[in-house]
Structure formats: structure tokens, C-alpha cells
Amino acid sequence: QKEVEQDPGPLSVPEGAIVSLNCTYSNSAFQYFMWYRQYSRKGPELLMYTYSSGNKEDGRFTAQVDKSSKYISLFIRDSQPSDSATYLCAMSVEKLTFGTGTRLTIIP
């Protein structure tokens, strides 16, 4: 079993919809939780970073961490075509462990 599980998708939603992306993990030692966004043929870039259970909001993006359930989520409100990318969850104790990524397409 992988330490971090992420639904690979692909996921297609209409513009303006709310998107929910999720990851589960097995290592209770993970302390830091991140979401990276990766556009086609580019390197991943950090989108959200949190180190505690609860919600963190940044504009249209909300990251949610539930340590008791070992479950993290990323919500995108009012999704835009420019949000079309692969979203990778990542978590760490000393080094980052990534999920395999969910490919998201926002349809205009």
C-alpha cells in the first residue's frame, strides 16, 4: 500500500463549478501537508501549505486537513479554465511524499 493515495482522475467539470480533490495517507507521522499544481510540461508549484488540522483559505482555494481520518482535501470555488492542471498532494515529516496527482480539466 502506498503511503499517500490520490485518485488520478481525470476529472472534468464545467466552469464555475466547485471542485473537490482528495488524498488519504497511512503515515500518522506526517506533519506538513501541501498541494502543488502542475501545468502541462512544467514543474510543480506550491499552491497551499498547512501543518495543522482544519481549514486554510486562500482566495478561491481551501485546503482541509483531517488528521484523525488521515484525509486531506483541496476545494476550488468558481473554477476557471486556467485551473486546468494536475494537482498533487504532498506531505512530509523530513522529506516530501507525493500523491500520483489528479488531472483536472475545467470546461468553458
Place this chain on the structure above:
Amino acid sequence: DAGVIQSPRHEVTEMGQEVTLRCKPISGHDYLFWYRQTMMRGLELLIYFNNNVPIDDSGMPEDRFSAKMPNASFSTLKIQPSEPRDSAVYFCASNRAQTDTQYFGPGTRLTVL
């Protein structure tokens, strides 16, 4: 800042050949990471350095892979001999502290025929 710089951006080689990938981290960053990304396995950490010293190479697949960091501004990942299953995108990333945001380079797309 120019960001993390990787070269070449694309590499096509034949099985058995030696491949060298290069990385220049962001100035002032003490940590450097090498990752490999495939559709099947996602993004995997191969090795990381702190202040030019290899800290954890447990992700290096086998002895055919080696990495060096001769100074704070340059690192190489070498595959010798290369095999078709090494085909992937190889990313270099750097950051100031271990739990800080990692900044990724654009990647090197390697194809081994």
C-alpha cells in the same frame, strides 16, 4: 531570480548510453532534491542534498544511478548504462530549509530507446 535551472530540457538516447542531467539550484538554497515523475508511479524522490552533502539516497533505483553536488550551485544526476524503463521526467528542486516550500525546475524529459 532565475529559478531552478535544468539542462537539457529533452534528452533522447539509446539503451546502454550514459546520460547526465544537470541542475542549478536557486542561489542561497541549502537543500537540493532530485525527483523522477512517471504516469505509473507519480513523483518519486531519488536523492537529496544539504549543503552539498547527500543526506538520503534511498530512492535511487539502483547502482546505475548516481548523483553529485560538487558545489552549492551545481548538481548532476547520471545514469549509466541507461535502460528504456528509465524514461521519465526528472525534476530538480531546491529550498532554504527542509520543511520550506520546494521550488521545482522545468524538468528534463528523458527518453531511452
